[in-house]
Amino acid sequence: MRFSQLLCPTLKEVPNDAEVASHQLMIRAGMIRKVAAGIYSLMPLGHKVIQKMMTIVREELNRVGAQEVFLPSIIPAQLWEESGRWQQYGPELLRLKDRHGNDYCYGPTHEEVITELVKGSVKSYKQLPVNLYQIQTKFRDEIRPRFGLMRGREFMMKDAYSFHATDEDLKLTYAQMTEVYGRIFDRCGLQYKMVEADSGNIGGSMSAEFMVTAATGEDLVIDCDSCSYAANIEAAIASELPYEFPVAATPYSKVSTPNQRTIQEVSEGLGLPNTRLVKALMLLADGMPVMVLVRGDHDLNESKLKRSLGADEISFIDEAQVPLLTGAIPGFAGPIGLKKEVLIYADLSVKGITSGVVGANESGYHLVDVNLSRDCTIAAYFDLRNAVEGDTCCRCSKGRYRYTRGIEVGHIFQLGTKYSSAMNAIFLDQNGKTMPFVMGCYGIGIGRTVAAAIEQSHDEKGIMWPPALAPFQVAIILGSTKVEEQVAAGDRIYRYLLDNGIDCLYDDRSVSIGVKFNDFELIGVPVAIVIGKNFAESGQLEIKYRDGREGTQVLESSVLSVILNKD
RNA sequence: CGGGGCGUAGCGCAGCCCGGUUAGCGCACCAGUUUUGGGAACUGGGGGUCGGAAGUUCAAAUCUUCUCGCCCCGACCA
Numbered sequence: 001m002r003f004s005q006l007l008c009p010t011l012k013e014v015p016n017d018a019e020v021a022s023h024q025l026m027i028r029a030g031m032i033r034k035v036a037a038g039i040y041s042l043m044p045l046g047h048k049v050i051q052k053m054m055t056i057v058r059e060e061l062n063r064v065g066a067q068e069v070f071l072p073s074i075i076p077a078q079l080w081e082e083s084g085r086w087q088q089y090g091p092e093l094l095r096l097k098d099r100h101g102n103d104y105c106y107g108p109t110h111e112e113v114i115t116e117l118v119k120g121s122v123k124s125y126k127q128l129p130v131n132l133y134q135i136q137t138k139f140r141d142e143i144r145p146r147f148g149l150m151r152g153r154e155f156m157m158k159d160a161y162s163f164h165a166t167d168e169d170l171k172l173t174y175a176q177m178t179e180v181y182g183r184i185f186d187r188c189g190l191q192y193k194m195v196e197a198d199s200g201n202i203g204g205s206m207s208a209e210f211m212v213t214a215a216t217g218e219d220l221v222i223d224c225d226s227c228s229y230a231a232n233i234e235a236a237i238a239s240e241l242p243y244e245f246p247v248a249a250t251p252y253s254k255v256s257t258p259n260q261r262t263i264q265e266v267s268e269g270l271g272l273p274n275t276r277l278v279k280a281l282m283l284l285a286d287g288m289p290v291m292v293l294v295r296g297d298h299d300l301n302e303s304k305l306k307r308s309l310g311a312d313e314i315s316f317i318d319e320a321q322v323p324l325l326t327g328a329i330p331g332f333a334g335p336i337g338l339k340k341e342v343l344i345y346a347d348l349s350v351k352g353i354t355s356g357v358v359g360a361n362e363s364g365y366h367l368v369d370v371n372l373s374r375d376c377t378i379a380a381y382f383d384l385r386n387a388v389e390g391d392t393c394c395r396c397s398k399g400r401y402r403y404t405r406g407i408e409v410g411h412i413f414q415l416g417t418k419y420s421s422a423m424n425a426i427f428l429d430q431n432g433k434t435m436p437f438v439m440g441c442y443g444i445g446i447g448r449t450v451a452a453a454i455e456q457s458h459d460e461k462g463i464m465w466p467p468a469l470a471p472f473q474v475a476i477i478l479g480s481t482k483v484e485e486q487v488a489a490g491d492r493i494y495r496y497l498l499d500n501g502i503d504c505l506y507d508d509r510s511v512s513i514g515v516k517f518n519d520f521e522l523i524g525v526p527v528a529i530v531i532g533k534n535f536a537e538s539g540q541l542e543i544k545y546r547d548g549r550e551g552t553q554v555l556e557s558s559v560l561s562v563i564l565n566k567d
Numbered sequence: 568c569g570g571g572g573c574g575u576a577g578c579g580c581a582g583c584c585c586g587g588u589u590a591g592c593g594c595a596c597c598a599g600u601u602u603u604g605g606g607a608a609c610u611g612g613g614g615g616u617c618g619g620a621a622g623u624u625c626a627a628a629u630c631u632u633c634u635c636g637c638c639c640c641g642a643c644c645a
Contacts, residue, residue: 009577009578009595011577011578011579011594011595012578012579012594012595012606013578013579013580013593013594014579015578015579016573016578016579016580016638017573017637017638017639018638019638019639027578034637036636036637037636037637037638090643091568092643092644108644109645138645140643140644140645142643142644143568143642143643144639144640144641144642144643146638146639151644151645155645156645157645158645159645209645210645218644219644302642315642316642407645408644408645409645410645411644411645443644443645444645445644445645446645447645448645449645479603479604480603480604481603482602482603483603510603511603511606511607512602512603512604512605512606512607513603513604513605514603514604514605514606514607515603515605515606515607516604516605516606517604517605517606518605518606519606530604532604533603533604542604
């Protein structure tokens with residue numbers, strides 16, 4: 001490609017609405033432009049990089065026998081009603097109507113469509129397993145799109161779905177897909193780790209995420225400093241902690257704590273550590289009020305609560321409703337003497353509390369010396385809190401947890417029969433018995449992976465593409481368009497590289513060389529061949545590397561071999 | 568959706584508080600001349616419903632109300 005013909009408006013200034021490096025650089029390098037919140041156009045350079053990523057994904061999936069399909073983006077509501085998700089999915093499902101008033105949605109994920117497709121075409125265990133994938137635009141009406149392609153509302157995703165006769169067979173494909181994902185992200189030159197995950201809205205029993213490690217990552221990951229355990233904070237198992245304070249010798253008593261509504265205020269007011277306090281949170285689980293107790297220094301993990309209670313929808317109760325249930329304004333709720341009877345669930349770490357502090361359900365008062373097992377009725381104890389740094393590892397019981405940040409670029413699930421059962425997608429097994437398909441599903445955010453690659457590999461001048469994702473393999477920088485020898489050499493080398501299958505960007509613009517160097521660094525092509533001042537006399541070309549390696553001088557005749565052996 | 572902020576040329580901004588010439592600057596763009604190893608210089612030029620609507624006023628980018636959009640902080644996800 002000649003730069004003089006490429007639509008690539010690079011920007012000197014940082015766009016005011018871009019926060020993170022990948023977003024800023026993709027705009028500045030002329031790769032993307034915003035159309036609306038979370039909706040972007042890809043310009044030639046951006047499209048090219050996305051295509052490279054898609055090719056890697058296709059190659060690796062095809063290698064293990066996955067088959068590419070293409071499903072519609074507009075899906076009739078009826079299919080989603082069959083799976084139950086039309087009601088369940090909530091406002092990020094973009095719903096629309098056609099001219100007849102029939103309901104549709106823009107697909108945020110395609111379990112329903114693929115299940116319906118396979119249901120109609122696979123009848124026997126002999127046709128199993130089958131692994132189908134597509135690369136397509138999804139739409140999720142995110143509450144808060146941000147960071148460019150990192151979290152768009154419309155985004156490119158590879159989604160694969162596998163169908164099996166048995167659980168064991170699903171596990172084989174699941175394991176194979178973890179390897180495939182490893183190869184894909186390795187080829188992209190990314191540093192990543194696979195972590196245990198919450199399967200959220202998609203459902204199923206087991207799932208893992210592929211996290212690209214980056215300080216700007218939106219996900220908090222817990223890992224163990226001694227074994228290989230790693231998990232998303234949403235899923236990280238928090239162990240029960242010992243209670244280190246004496247058993248209260250006396251019954252609990254009421255103390256005045258005026259204006260002390262937060263854990264910190266109560267802790268300071270009473271002169272007790274916050275580990276001795278019990279936070280009582282009022283929530284709605286599928287519309288039913290519940291109270292959840294966690295230790296004062298811990299945070300409730302809503303994913304865990306959702307899973308533990310088997311609820312579809314968890315939300316905090318409106319502050320105004322709290323007095324009706326507890327008898328006190330928010331800040332003084334506790335498990336003893338509630339105005340209305342509600343089920344009380346508690347985190348494992350409050351289990352042994354024998355001299356704790358809880359709200360008195362009376363504005364301005366708390367109870368001290370509370371022994372939870374003696375003084376109130378807990379419906380059940382679960383692991384409900386966020387694991388924290390320093391917790392003992394749930395797997396090896398020796399190591400300690402640490403925090404890291406990650407960008408979730410892939411997520412794989414063992415779905416089981418959730419969708420096939422709901423949609424009556426069945427096959428005949430060896431005994432002629434009807435069975436629901438056992439399913440797996442596997443996603444990769446294409447644009448997000450590209451953004452993650454930039455997050456991991458850039459400097460103050462611009463992008464430093466991993467070679468596999470770079471929009472061009474090589475740039476040719478023409479020093480001057482006025483020097484005949486240079487132009488002739490440039491044209492010659494450009495032709496020669498193209499003929500040898502090298503995808504190169506030929507910067508033949510008649511601007512000063514500084515502009516070309518800056519654009520080369522901004523766009524992030526890994527190598528440049530510079531045809532400079534001394535070419536006419538010496539016949540020397542300069543090879544420049546974007547990653548900071550020392551450049552070299554070469555003769556025109558050896559350009560190709562230097563380029564090909566660049567690593 | 569709750570909290571905070573911003574909408575003035577393709578991009579980045581000033582002007583607004585305290586209403587009053589033809590709305591200004593830098594980058595980008597067009598023409599010409601001189602330039603070409605690190606975002607060139609000079610001269611000339613094009614481009615604006617000041618996000619939208621209503622109101623106040625002799626007069627609104629500026630004041631008032633409503634509205635739309637966008638960004639940031641929290642709960643969702645590839």
